Amino acid sequence: MRDSASIKHPWYTFQWIREPIRLETTTPESGLVTHLQQRSDPPRALVEVETLKSTAVNSDDKIILLLGPTGAGKSNFIEKLTTEKLGISSSGLDRGTSEVQAYRVLGHPVYKNKIVIVDTPGFQDRSMSEYGSLKAIKNWIISSKATRLHALFYFDRIRDNTRGQDPQCQKIFGFLSGDAYGRAYLVTTTWDMIEDMPRLRDSANSKLDKFKETFGDNRILKFYNTAASAGDVLAASLRRDPVEFLVRFSLESSSLASFRGPPMGEILLGLLKEKYSLALNMPALPSEIATLRGELLEFPDGNAIVEFVRALSGWDEDPDLENLSQGTELPYCVVMDIAGTASHLVIVDTPGLEDLRFTFGVGGLISTWMKHSNEFIGIVYLHRITDIRFDSNAAKGLKSLRHICEGDRVDKVCFTTTKWNDISTRMKPQYEQKEARLKKEQWSTFLARNSKTSRFDTTTDESARQTALATLQTIMDGAKRRKSVTAIR
Numbered sequence: 001m002r003d004s005a006s007i008k009h010p011w012y013t014f015q016w017i018r019e020p021i022r023l024e025t026t027t028p029e030s031g032l033v034t035h036l037q038q039r040s041d042p043p044r045a046l047v048e049v050e051t052l053k054s055t056a057v058n059s060d061d062k063i064i065l066l067l068g069p070t071g072a073g074k075s076n077f078i079e080k081l082t083t084e085k086l087g088i089s090s091s092g093l094d095r096g097t098s099e100v101q102a103y104r105v106l107g108h109p110v111y112k113n114k115i116v117i118v119d120t121p122g123f124q125d126r127s128m129s130e131y132g133s134l135k136a137i138k139n140w141i142i143s144s145k146a147t148r149l150h151a152l153f154y155f156d157r158i159r160d161n162t163r164g165q166d167p168q169c170q171k172i173f174g175f176l177s178g179d180a181y182g183r184a185y186l187v188t189t190t191w192d193m194i195e196d197m198p199r200l201r202d203s204a205n206s207k208l209d210k211f212k213e214t215f216g217d218n219r220i221l222k223f224y225n226t227a228a229s230a231g232d233v234l235a236a237s238l239r240r241d242p243v244e245f246l247v248r249f250s251l252e253s254s255s256l257a258s259f260r261g262p263p264m265g266e267i268l269l270g271l272l273k274e275k276y277s278l279a280l281n282m283p284a285l286p287s288e289i290a291t292l293r294g295e296l297l298e299f300p301d302g303n304a305i306v307e308f309v310r311a312l313s314g315w316d317e318d319p320d321l322e323n324l325s326q327g328t329e330l331p332y333c334v335v336m337d338i339a340g341t342a343s344h345l346v347i348v349d350t351p352g353l354e355d356l357r358f359t360f361g362v363g364g365l366i367s368t369w370m371k372h373s374n375e376f377i378g379i380v381y382l383h384r385i386t387d388i389r390f391d392s393n394a395a396k397g398l399k400s401l402r403h404i405c406e407g408d409r410v411d412k413v414c415f416t417t418t419k420w421n422d423i424s425t426r427m428k429p430q431y432e433q434k435e436a437r438l439k440k441e442q443w444s445t446f447l448a449r450n451s452k453t454s455r456f457d458t459t460t461d462e463s464a465r466q467t468a469l470a471t472l473q474t475i476m477d478g479a480k481r482r483k484s485v486t487a488i489r
Helices: 049-054 074-080 130-143 166-183 198-215 227-238 242-246 264-281 286-298 304-313 319-325 356-372 392-404 428-440 461-488
Strands: 006-008 013-016 021-026 033-038 062-067 101-106 115-119 151-157 184-189 220-222 332-337 344-349 379-384 413-418 452-455
Touching (some): 074 227, 130 166, 151 227, 166 242, 166 264, 184 198, 198 220, 220 227, 264 286, 264 392, 304 344, 304 461, 413 428, 452 461
Parallel strands (some): 062 151, 151 184, 184 220, 379 413
Antiparallel strands (some): 013 101, 332 344
């Protein structure tokens, strides 16, 4: 690693300005927080922390942030800006940059030493979620006191066909750009690989035409994998009207918590759930699974059962709920007294229905429990009404639910929609129509056999309690009817 070494270029010098930042997550009394730590094991002479602070970004620096999928060419772009090999670029699509790293350009003919280029962890990486990448970027912005960003570069391999998660990642880029989209560029790469391949070149030009519909001509740049081309891409971002810099990117002006809310939160959570499910099924390293699980719990409904139990009980903080908030590998029970009776209500949390541990383990246990226990009165199936679409994970979960409810147990299910608190009054009719479509399409076979529906609304503590109680009452009313029918028979 370098922290202050200069690297020569025909018209400017390049400097690696700080060590990578690693993320360390802890859970103190105040909740989940992220601490920033300097590397304690640099592969060369130790560097004083004070020295690193003195080479941090300045308020008048031109900071250019590089975003995009792993293997799209972000690190390679930086390599090409220098004449000396940095060793930061990898040729594969699998694993790339895992930490945020900033570089300072020295001796620029116009901006002297005021250009800083920031390499970031790639999207669509096996070892890190898109949300995890954004967390690392936001933490770098805060720790480096980067008050203003000059430009955003989003890299895309033009020779490749559109991959499954490309559209979602490009939407994330759009959200991060916000009103400053005029300074957010799409940098297309791998043009040098298709010069002598007419078929691939035609396909790339067709893909480019589609990009122009979204980004416009003046926001799309071509990188030909040469030093001259890298210089041209950099120069294009520096030729902007000063008036444009009065508008800030959402990435710098919004909090990390706002990213977890709609509309971007829906995309981030969907990608995170897919990555978590894939990590469980591969399987991935335990540390990677734990990180993804922790990120899921950072979303408002990462564990909706916690909100549901608290709404019913009136608890704020309780030791019994901590096990729920850490993610569930086996059924976990919360026992509550029913006022005025000697009876107890037992609420059972389980792994997500799309989790293979549920399908092949816990699901069978619950199915047997439902079949042979008269005390099992129902299932509350929680579904976010704000989900953009009924995706493969949701379909997989519904299939698992159908499996454990085979026979005459379907009438014990209550489909409960959540996240109504995230919907404005103006948008509510649209989501009510979405709820109606779920009832008519995805849930129709259940509802035809007496499954029920309800809403869980956490807009206020009172609405959360009332809607949770209404859901519970729906379940208990169904249990009473079943007992009455059994008695008549």
